Ligand SMILES: O=C(O)CC[C@@H](O)C(=O)O
């Protein structure tokens with residue numbers, strides 16, 4: 415039966431009722447205790463080997479003109495590292511036999527970033543399978559003063575995952591094994607190269623979810639997620655990786671293995687060293703394994719996609735959601751009308767509600783469908799009745815939930831098909847969050863094509879994107895430092911969740927005081943005195 419929430423709702427707002435298979439949701443494994451892989455048995459290998467260049471469901475990597483070399487487009491000088499020699503290649507071959515890639519075609523995918531705006535010229539890609547191999551590689555490179563670019567799924571948006579010059583690329587693609595999963599605590603221990611979507615599937619089969627979800631899940635590696643402290647779509651509910659990661663293993667620049675792969679909820683034994691590596695973007699060490707706490711899979715998930723007449727109403731809808739949905743609210747995302755037009759135009763996705771200036775996606779995740787439906791019904795009644803929301807649609811079955819999420823998750827992909835994209839990822843006070851978009855629209859002229867705003871409203875995180883037919887230095891000059899100054903004026907962050915990488919390192923001073931930047935530099939020097947790990951990234955540009 416199709417439940418009726420109330421009479422008098424706009425005809426377009428309707429329940430999409432789940433045709434759920436019993437037991438498909440939230441059924442924990444019946445086996446108690448850890449499912450550690452017994453010695454001699456091959457651990458479960460997750461898919462995703464080889465250099466991954468996909469982000470989400472499609473990649474722009476295979477189309478378009480050749481990408482300009484980073485060192486030609488941007489003012490950056492090569493540091494005095496050694497150049498890889500034939501002898502080095504032979505040594506690498508001894509460390510990772512058969513997994514030393516020098517074929518230019520294969521290297522191309524790893525030299526170019528997903529956005530196709532940065533290109534390095536590395537001549538070698540290494541594919542270790544074990545921590546010991548990573549350790550041997552780094553010990554060797556340290557001895558030889560060779561720079562190293564650690565690489566996961568290469569889905570980053572700030573140029574952190576590709577070489578700037580000829581750094582040796584160290585890929586985690588073959589480090590894709592689950593080490594253990596504990597079916598009572600939900601603790602997952604795995605190698606760094608596991609693809610997020612594969613991990614999600616793995617734990618969902620056991621009644622849990624990975625506390626991280628993002629559009630790039632089909633390609634990104636969990637090690638890269640940690641290295642960039644990826645935020646994503648579930649942060650509102652489960653918090654950041656700084657809370658859900660229990661432990662990690664990292665290899666330092668000189669090859670030392672730092673095994674902090676604990677699975678303890680509580681460990682107050684002095685400095686929390688794992689935090690140094692989370693968000694350090696491979697500049698302090700290479701993360702090789704991860705221990706992460708997975709929450710139980712929710713038994714009922716609902717997604718409402720709503721149209722709002724203005725940004726003030728978006729904010730009030732968020733307040734109403736928090737007040738009326740409470741503990742079941744698991745995501746609150748927003749996008750503007752311009753985003754919707756782009757996903758319609760480039761991806762041929764259909765807008766499920768009446769055209770509106772803004773759209774919000776509200777997700778609830780709970781354990782009892784009737785309870786959640788009642789709460790959500792009350793909220794929607796109020797939101798529609800008071801005019802906060804003008805139209806909406808609701809999904810409870812997985813397929814439709816996915817369809818609604820695609821409208822939000824695939825905006826990045828739609829933008830990348832619109833031409834060159836200038837990306838900003840800022841944290842701002844909620845009241846001012848959209849003013850930056852409005853101000854920029856008034857400021858920019860062609861060649862700017864589209865100025866769009868969307869993001870994780872529940873986390874105060876705006877994704878501001880500007881597209882143009884091709885890269886334009888004058889347009890960049892109109893955007894920067896304006897966007898950073900505007901953000902700093904609100905005491906916001908110039909990088910909410912994407913990290914710093916190569917692209918944002920000149921902007922660090924807008925969000926951190928000089929003393930903090932100096933301490934970052936001192937930590938870098940302590941852990942990587944020769945500076946071989948992911949050089950030209952994350953730290954402020956040296957004078
Ligand atoms: O492309 C972007 O600017 C944002 C990408 C990602 O963080 C998202 O939330 O969709």
Ligand SMILES: [Zn+2]
Nearest residue numbers: 646870877911
């Ligand atoms: Zn995001």
